[in-house]
Amino acid sequence: MDLALYLKAVVLGIVEGLTEFLPISSTGHLIVAGQLLNFHDEKAKVFEIVIQSGAMLAIVWEYRERFLRVLRGLLNDRVAQRFVGNLAVAFMPAAVLGLAFGSMIKRHLFHAVPVAAAFIVGGLIILWVERSRRQSAVEDVDDMTWKDALKVGFAQALALIPGTSRSGATIIGGMLFGLSRRVATEFSFFLAVPTLMAAGAYDFYKHRALFTAGDIGILSVGLAVSFVSAFLCVRWLIRYISRHDFTVFAWYRIVFGAVVLATAYTGLVNWSN
Secondary structure, three states, rough: OHHHHHHHHHHHHHHHHHHHHOOOOOOEEEEEEEEHHOOOHHHHHHHHHHHHHHHHHHHHOOOOOHHHHHHHHHOHHHHHHHHHHHHHHHHHHHHHHHHHHHHHEEEEEEEHHHHHHHHHHHHHHHHHHHHOOOOOEEOOOOHHHHHHHHHHHHHHHHHHOOOOOHHHHHHHHHHHHHHOOOHHHHHHHHHOOOOOHHHHHHHHHHHHOOOOOHHHHHHHHHHHHHHHHHHHHHHHHHHHOOOOOOOHHHHHHHHHHHHHHHHHHOOOOOOOO
């Protein structure tokens, strides 16, 4: 057993779980962490996407009562049907654009410097949205229309650019389109379930030839650690948004991106891989 490889899986699992649902880009952090850990080959890129499913399961567990209620009412409950329909509508833009441009994006943008630039741009957008907030028009997830869901779906599609942040795009985009902070955050959680499940399953199937039975161990560790850290983060974030805005995450993004760009410019860190 390669202990160093398992330690890398633990570190990346923690990074994934702690960053997936915050507006700071889990993919961006994984790319930077992977380069620092010298874990950035093709198999590592698939690993980083697959362990997102662990974070997704944390949402399923945290909101298990709601998901069970939706499943039970899917045939005769209009609210449950609208909820599932909204998730399907919001899922489609990223799914279609991801299939069309995913390989090209991976090839050209899955590097630390483009990620750092996206961090800074995303941070500035969050600051702008927080400072220009208008009255919320939707105060409950069940009150969302398919048009609201479609708008959030197009916002999520921006997160195909690594460093943008899937949760950041959906939460801030939702707020910009009239959702309350709580509704935008919760819908971002729910939308993560089909999005991360599809992304992980598709990428693993597409690159299954890279893996052997011996890789089950590190995949399991990454998934488990991602689940636990994401569960703790979601619990914390639900409490946080009841009293605070997302400004602190915007400044974090800007500083983080600036540090990566500065180290790249000075040659302190070689981000060329």
